[in-house]
Each structure stands twice: as C-alpha cells, then as structure tokens.
Amino acid sequence: MGRAPCCDKATVKKGPWSPEEDAMLKNYIEEHGTGGNWIALPHKIGLKRCGKSCRLRWLNYLRPNIKHGDFTPEEDSIICSLYISIGSRWSIIAAQLPGRTDNDVKNYWNTKLKKRLLGRRKDHRQSAAAVAVAETPTDNNMSGDGERALSASAMERIQLCMQLQQNPLAAQHNPVMWPAAGVQSSRASNTHSNTSFNSSSSNVTVAEQGPSSSLNEHLMMNAQLEGAAMDGLASPSSAENSNVMISMEAELEELLYGEGSRGKAGVIDGGVQQGDVDWWSYDDQGKSPAGCWDFTPAETNAVFQDYTSVYDI
DNA sequence: AAAACTGGCAACCGCAGCGCA
DNA sequence: CTGCGCTGCGGTTGCCAGTTT
Structure with missing residues (x-):
C-alpha cells in the first residue's frame, strides 16, 4: 500500500x-x-x-503577472458568486480572476470573505453546530451503505444561500445557486465535475474575456457553465435567472459591504423577522449578522432534509 | 512591558486523475 | 488492461506579525 x-x-x-x-x-x-x-x-x-x-x-x-494584495470589490463578488455556485473549486474560481492563484483565493475566502458574509461563529453555538453535523451524515461518518452527505463547503453554501434568499425554502427555487455535482461529497465527483466544467465551457471563460463588469454577468456565465454539468436539475428559465441574479447581486453587495443600499434590515425584514431564527441574528447594535453560523441541531437537520428532498440525494 | 490571543499567509500533505509504457 | 509516475487540487498546518489584555 x-x-x-x-x-x-x-x-x-x-x-x-x-x-x-x-x-x-x-x-x-x-x-x-x-x-x-x-x-x-x-x-x-x-x-x-x-x-x-x-x-x-x-x-x-x-510566476509573472501574479497579483498580490487587496482584492477588489468586483473580485469579491466573483468569488462569492462562484463559490455559491460551484463550491470550493478554487482553481476554477481563480481562473476567472486573472493574476490570482487558487491559494490566494482560498486564503482570502477562508480568512476574510467567509467571515464577512457568514459572520463569526459563537463559541457556545459552535459546539451545537458540531453536534448537528455529527448527527447528519457527513464525509467523515459516511459509510459504505451509501448514506448521503453534505460537505462543510455545502453547508456553508446553504447558509450563504439562506442569507441571500431570506427564506431558507426560497433557495430551493433557485437552482442557479445550488451545486450540481458538488452535492456529492467525494473529491472524485468534484474532479469529474471540474472536467466537465472545463471541457464544456471552452467558449466562455472569463480568463479569456477579462473580468466582467457585473456580478450578474458572472452569475449568468456561471449558470451557463454549471448548466452543462447540471444533470438531473431542471434549468430555470432565463427570465427567472435574471430576476434571481439581480436580487442576488444586491444582496451579495449588501452582505459584503454592509448595510447601505438596501437598508440595515433589508435582508431580514422580508420574510424572516429578527429573532425568529437565531442563525440569522444581529448583534446588540444590529450592526452585523452575528449569529448566522448558529444552526441549532434541529435547524441543521431541517436544512439537510430540505436539501436532500429537493435534489433527491 | 510582556504575555496571550488572533488573523493572515505561505507552504506542506495527501488524494485522485491522467498519461504513458 | 494494468501499474507507475507525475501533476493538479483542496484541505490543513505552522509561522509570523499585529492586536489586545
């Protein structure tokens, strides 16, 4: 061996x-x-x-032409939108950002963007989340009997989608944001997906085009790319895509750059009220989403059930 | 002023796919 | 077809600098 x-x-x-x-x-x-x-x-x-x-x-x-230093807001948006769509396929995400390396993007996501978008875990709730994950089939405890699993990356994406969609169930109707092959937890499926992603997208790479001017373009592009690999998922109509993406862009910007364009309570005042679910709670000053990592075991399981039922995994 | 803590980043590790003999 | 070596990738670790107590 x-x-x-x-x-x-x-x-x-x-x-x-x-x-x-x-x-x-x-x-x-x-x-x-x-x-x-x-x-x-x-x-x-x-x-x-x-x-x-x-x-x-x-x-x-x-290597020549490597970019070091701060990421631009546009790069932030690209990373976020691609992460939501395809997960932690850093090499693919980095390929859309000329001069950036997968390591850079990965580090940037893990140290900054993720925290900015998803907030910080509360220690006392982290243990609860860990229990929830343990109770949920995962990569680690998935046995040979074919139990279904969600990777940590998938959980992050669920949470991010929830934040973007206000209502967890609404995310079900947004296939653009959901992983296709990425639902499976194995590296093999990811790699396979990479292959199909690359081979099927030869005419649409941002590396060739240079950065697009808006997040919507990236989301659209990504929907096209991902669509090639979205076996078994119904593709949304282009009109649906467009509406969803316009909404996503605003919400992503708000999450990334704080309250502003949509107002402080904009994200939560639509369907879920502050305090209704504590994974989406603001801190005392209402400044930032402080508890969005804070799944209770029941909530996590509910999310998992939603996820698995919709995609039949 | 010093110790403890935190965040950021470079580098390493190990797995899986691919190509070739 | 099979096994081996290499490459590519994502996850993880460890170090260092900055910040807080």
Whole structure:
C-alpha cells in the first residue's frame, strides 16, 4: 500500500523560500521552462527542494503577472458568486480572476470573505453546530451503505444561500445557486465535475474575456457553465435567472459591504423577522449578522432534509 | 512591558486523475 | 488492461506579525 514519496524527505529542505532559492528557480524556468517534469527540476537547478514545492512556489509566487494584495470589490463578488455556485473549486474560481492563484483565493475566502458574509461563529453555538453535523451524515461518518452527505463547503453554501434568499425554502427555487455535482461529497465527483466544467465551457471563460463588469454577468456565465454539468436539475428559465441574479447581486453587495443600499434590515425584514431564527441574528447594535453560523441541531437537520428532498440525494 | 490571543499567509500533505509504457 | 509516475487540487498546518489584555 501507499506510494513512494516524491522526494527524499530527509534531504529536502522545507519551510520558507530564501531569495536565493527564488532567484534560482525563477531564472531557470524563465530560461529553460519547466521541462514538463517538476520532480526533476530541483535536481537540475541544484535546489534542495521537493519538485512539488518548486511547482507551488512558481505558480503561487514567482510566476509573472501574479497579483498580490487587496482584492477588489468586483473580485469579491466573483468569488462569492462562484463559490455559491460551484463550491470550493478554487482553481476554477481563480481562473476567472486573472493574476490570482487558487491559494490566494482560498486564503482570502477562508480568512476574510467567509467571515464577512457568514459572520463569526459563537463559541457556545459552535459546539451545537458540531453536534448537528455529527448527527447528519457527513464525509467523515459516511459509510459504505451509501448514506448521503453534505460537505462543510455545502453547508456553508446553504447558509450563504439562506442569507441571500431570506427564506431558507426560497433557495430551493433557485437552482442557479445550488451545486450540481458538488452535492456529492467525494473529491472524485468534484474532479469529474471540474472536467466537465472545463471541457464544456471552452467558449466562455472569463480568463479569456477579462473580468466582467457585473456580478450578474458572472452569475449568468456561471449558470451557463454549471448548466452543462447540471444533470438531473431542471434549468430555470432565463427570465427567472435574471430576476434571481439581480436580487442576488444586491444582496451579495449588501452582505459584503454592509448595510447601505438596501437598508440595515433589508435582508431580514422580508420574510424572516429578527429573532425568529437565531442563525440569522444581529448583534446588540444590529450592526452585523452575528449569529448566522448558529444552526441549532434541529435547524441543521431541517436544512439537510430540505436539501436532500429537493435534489433527491 | 510582556504575555496571550488572533488573523493572515505561505507552504506542506495527501488524494485522485491522467498519461504513458 | 494494468501499474507507475507525475501533476493538479483542496484541505490543513505552522509561522509570523499585529492586536489586545
């Protein structure tokens, strides 16, 4: 069982890259290219690094035209909308953001965007949520009997959809926002979905087009892309899509950039009143959604039931 | 001023798919 | 067809700097 390690870990250097190492790698690749073999590359250069490490360093840091620094509001919107639609397929999301790497996007989502959108967990409720997850079939406890599962990513997307749609059940009628193959928890299904996503979308990539001017365009584009992989899901009409997306754009902007265009209570005053459900509660000052992570076990199970019943998973 | 805590980011790890012999 | 090696990817970890107590 197992496979031989890609490099001799005893002799390979780990940890932060020195400027000298960066220069050696950069100079070599700029002059000779990667040669199609990352494993052999460090030996050719004389670097005591694993080939995978070299590849990562090149792709995430040394490669030309890498953008570092703050993400623009437009990039925020693109990341959010794609995450809602396709989940944590960072390489695909990053491909829509010229100059950004999947690692960058992933870190940015995990450290900033997610918190901004979903709020911070309350510790005392986090344990309850953990119980709920434990009671719900998950990747970890999914056994060979085919029990259904929701990944953590899927749960995040459910919560985000709920926030965007005010009413949890309303999200059921918004197929654009829901995962297709991403419903399955296995990496295999994700990867398969990646493949179909890429192969079926060859004429519509933002990397070629450059950033679009609005979130709606991205949502539309994404709906088209995802549509190719949405086996078994009824496609909404374009008019429905359009309405949903216009609504989503406003709500995403509000979630991302705070109360403003729609008013502080705009998100919650439509169907769900403050206090009705504590996963969508504001803090004492009503400034921010403070408790939106706070599923009770019953709520989580209800969400799961909704989700599974609609998509027959 | 120092310790503890938190957030951000770079890098590592391990799995799965793909291509080739 | 099968096994092996490589690549690509997403999740996780660890370090460091900034902030709070």
